[in-house]
Amino acid sequence: MEQLVLLGDEAIAQAAIDAGVTGIYAYPGTPSTEITEYAERSGEAREGKIKACWCANEKTAMEAALGVSYAGRRGMVSMKHVGLNVAADPFINSAITGANGGLLVVSADDPSMHSSQNEQDSRYYGKFAMIPILEPGNQQEAYDMVHEGFALSERLHVPVLLRITTRLAHSRAVVKRHPAVTGQNPLQLPENPMQYILLPLSARKRYRELLGKQERIMREAEGSPYNRWIEGKDRSLGIIAAGIAYNYLMEHYEDRKCPYPVVKIGHYPMPRKLMEDLCVSCEQILVLEDGYPFIEELLRGYLDKGTKIRGRLDGSLPRDGELNPGVIARALGLPAHSGIPVPDMVVSRPPSLCKGCPHIYSYNALNEAMTSYTGGRVLSDIGCYSLGALSPYKAINTLVDMGSSITMAKGAADAGLIPAVAVIGDSTFIHSGITGLIDAVDHHAPVTVVILDNQTTAMTGGQPSPASSRIEQIVEGIGVEKEHIRVISPIPRKHEENVTIFSEELAYNGVSVIIPRRECIQTASRKLKQAKNQTGSGEEGT
Amino acid sequence: MKKDIVLAGVGGQGVLSISALIGLAAMKSGLCLKQAEVHGMSQRGGEVHSHLRIADAPIASDLIPEGKADLILSVEPMEGLRYLPMLSEKGWLVTNTQPFINISNYPDLDLILQEISRIPHHVAFNADEMAKETGSVRTMNTVMLGASIPFLNIPFEKFEDAITVFFESKGSEIIRMNLAALNKGRDFALKGLG
Numbered sequence A: 001m002e003q004l005v006l007l008g009d010e011a012i013a014q015a016a017i018d019a020g021v022t023g024i025y026a027y028p029g030t031p032s033t034e035i036t037e038y039a040e041r042s043g044e045a046r047e048g049k050i051k052a053c054w055c056a057n058e059k060t061a062m063e064a065a066l067g068v069s070y071a072g073r074r075g076m077v078s079m080k081h082v083g084l085n086v087a088a089d090p091f092i093n094s095a096i097t098g099a100n101g102g103l104l105v106v107s108a109d110d111p112s113m114h115s116s117q118n119e120q121d122s123r124y125y126g127k128f129a130m131i132p133i134l135e136p137g138n139q140q141e142a143y144d145m146v147h148e149g150f151a152l153s154e155r156l157h158v159p160v161l162l163r164i165t166t167r168l169a170h171s172r173a174v175v176k177r178h179p180a181v182t183g184q185n186p187l188q189l190p191e192n193p194m195q196y197i198l199l200p201l202s203a204r205k206r207y208r209e210l211l212g213k214q215e216r217i218m219r220e221a222e223g224s225p226y227n228r229w230i231e232g233k234d235r236s237l238g239i240i241a242a243g244i245a246y247n248y249l250m251e252h253y254e255d256r257k258c259p260y261p262v263v264k265i266g267h268y269p270m271p272r273k274l275m276e277d278l279c280v281s282c283e284q285i286l287v288l289e290d291g292y293p294f295i296e297e298l299l300r301g302y303l304d305k306g307t308k309i310r311g312r313l314d315g316s317l318p319r320d321g322e323l324n325p326g327v328i329a330r331a332l333g334l335p336a337h338s339g340i341p342v343p344d345m346v347v348s349r350p351p352s353l354c355k356g357c358p359h360i361y362s363y364n365a366l367n368e369a370m371t372s373y374t375g376g377r378v379l380s381d382i383g384c385y386s387l388g389a390l391s392p393y394k395a396i397n398t399l400v401d402m403g404s405s406i407t408m409a410k411g412a413a414d415a416g417l418i419p420a421v422a423v424i425g426d427s428t429f430i431h432s433g434i435t436g437l438i439d440a441v442d443h444h445a446p447v448t449v450v451i452l453d454n455q456t457t458a459m460t461g462g463q464p465s466p467a468s469s470r471i472e473q474i475v476e477g478i479g480v481e482k483e484h485i486r487v488i489s490p491i492p493r494k495h496e497e498n499v500t501i502f503s504e505e506l507a508y509n510g511v512s513v514i515i516p517r518r519e520c521i522q523t524a525s526r527k528l529k530q531a532k533n534q535t536g537s538g539e540e541g542t
Numbered sequence B: 001m002k003k004d005i006v007l008a009g010v011g012g013q014g015v016l017s018i019s020a021l022i023g024l025a026a027m028k029s030g031l032c033l034k035q036a037e038v039h040g041m042s043q044r045g046g047e048v049h050s051h052l053r054i055a056d057a058p059i060a061s062d063l064i065p066e067g068k069a070d071l072i073l074s075v076e077p078m079e080g081l082r083y084l085p086m087l088s089e090k091g092w093l094v095t096n097t098q099p100f101i102n103i104s105n106y107p108d109l110d111l112i113l114q115e116i117s118r119i120p121h122h123v124a125f126n127a128d129e130m131a132k133e134t135g136s137v138r139t140m141n142t143v144m145l146g147a148s149i150p151f152l153n154i155p156f157e158k159f160e161d162a163i164t165v166f167f168e169s170k171g172s173e174i175i176r177m178n179l180a181a182l183n184k185g186r187d188f189a190l191k192g193l194g
């Protein structure tokens, strides 16, 4: 069988292709982005055999995958954990409609917030939707679980959630591919024409059906090869290790023989029988899981009486942040090593805008125009431009969730903060800024909206941005007055002119939109290199 | 055989490609590997590191436990110091001494170099200068890769193969420069080891 060295993300994409997926949909977000990037580059996608595409946001991506499943074929959607908040409506309802073709939802959590606003745990969403959750512990399992996830989804007729974390997503290891599959499912509509019509009358029926499936969903988990008991003689402690935490545990035992019994969890709902056996036979239970204390909370129960449970809630492990071999060693009372302490002189090196980045010149002009007003008025959003919160710019005052700039600016203006400024990127504007702008226009709110058009989704590595170069048409269509739509060029030479434009629009008592437009330095130079390479290799070919 | 390597540098310096090259050489030698990378935000000029583990038996954790790294390979002097708690007692710090200054409070370079010289096992040299001798400062990464070779128990040819594969699309001149850089780095580190 072919072996590849793959990131966890890439293993998921490869597996979906190998499992006969028809469509892969996503909105980029660290640490999930490489799934769709890999799929996009695959021969299958380039030849048009599968669809692998970036969508406007996670909700539209989730719904596209749901449409594929409706048509009887296999669909996958991937996103970062906070993306599942955006996709939550179709996600929860897809459990009620159920799946026709296999439907796999991949959500990549980011414990320790390496590049996120929070470390929410997607497993709660899986439980909320009452569907199976798969959680791989290594890249091979990530690959295998995609195959299993589709099959499981088709056996149970429910979507399946594949939960990964940053560490698995962005770590490489050897993965063995399965033999080629049988090809894609044929186009086949659901037998029951009412399955996808969630009018109360049929939704109630569907919901009861989902409830009725719970026993089977549990039975599948109890029989799953991803939930295993690993024998250990010392019953003073029993360990539950979920996903990647299992690896950190085993790191401490040379021959991979832990003295305590271990239940490895990779398929939820948690297998009741294994859990019960462990709790009954061991004096204490230590729960190792990346993310929130999901398993731990369920085991403790509200009254927390019975077997002594240790984990993140009793301080045996840190309450927040990613697990690692060291914290697990401490929880087990094993000696933890540490090398030489970091010398005091070492200072942190925060990320910063690239030299020559267009956002720099937008902020320089905005900052100067804002000197006539008191501070705290710039409500911003998420993207490279979020770095404008740091020195030397200190240009923005909020960053909450994608799309929150325009809407929060409107609210702040309603509350009397006039003018209020929104700063949002082109991709974020499409993701979830448009609806907010419609609200602002509808209520004639005194907000100045700055849409930074660097013609890409830069923060996540330069995926295409569907709004590039046509933002003015979109905002005009929404109803922003033409004379208050100002396209500017964020370059040093135009600084004075740009300051004037900002000042004029800040003074306007209504919705105005300023669009600084210049391509991201990184994507521009990549295109240049590619163009050169093409000529280069052409020459070599002769 | 088991080698745990922390690679360190600044976003954009190409730490991940060194990691990929060692990974490729390890694979070609039939070894197991796990390589944890950092993507995303930190790539914009922030601190970047990667954990690379190679062994002749399956590896459990993607992360190297603290105090267990055999080698810190750093393309920047201050960045190497950042990961010292990862280093084992017998571990080596192999570092470039050419600073990458993109922050206003970058410490005094002499103090950094003094600190490096206090690490029991270290190899420190200006890899940028050495790279220039091969024709391009951009081979600095490959010089550093070369300097790591004496610590890795992987045959030298495997690295040459890895370079050839990695730079295949870039043409023979680039491959030649990088092979020269590889040799220079290795020779220097060997001398340092005595």
Ligand SMILES: Cc1ncc(C[n+]2csc(CCOP(=O)(O)OP(=O)(O)O)c2C)c(N)n1
Residues within 6 Å of the ligand: A027, A028, A029, A030, A058, A080, A082, A083, A084, A086, A382, A383, A384, A385, A402, A424, A425, A426, A427, A428, A429, A452, A454, A456, A457, A458, A459, A460, A465
């Ligand atoms: C719901 C959600 N999805 C995805 C992300 C990851 N993410 C943050 S900003 C961003 C896109 C930024 O693009 P753009 O607005 O064009 O700004 P740029 O980075 O190009 O400056 C992405 C994909 C997120 N934080 N939240």
Ligand code: SF4
Residues within 6 Å of the ligand: A352, A353, A354, A356, A357, A358, A359, A384, A454, A458, A459, A520, A521, A522, A523, B044
């Ligand atoms: S990647 Fe592009 S948008 Fe982001 S900081 Fe660099 S130049 Fe600016």
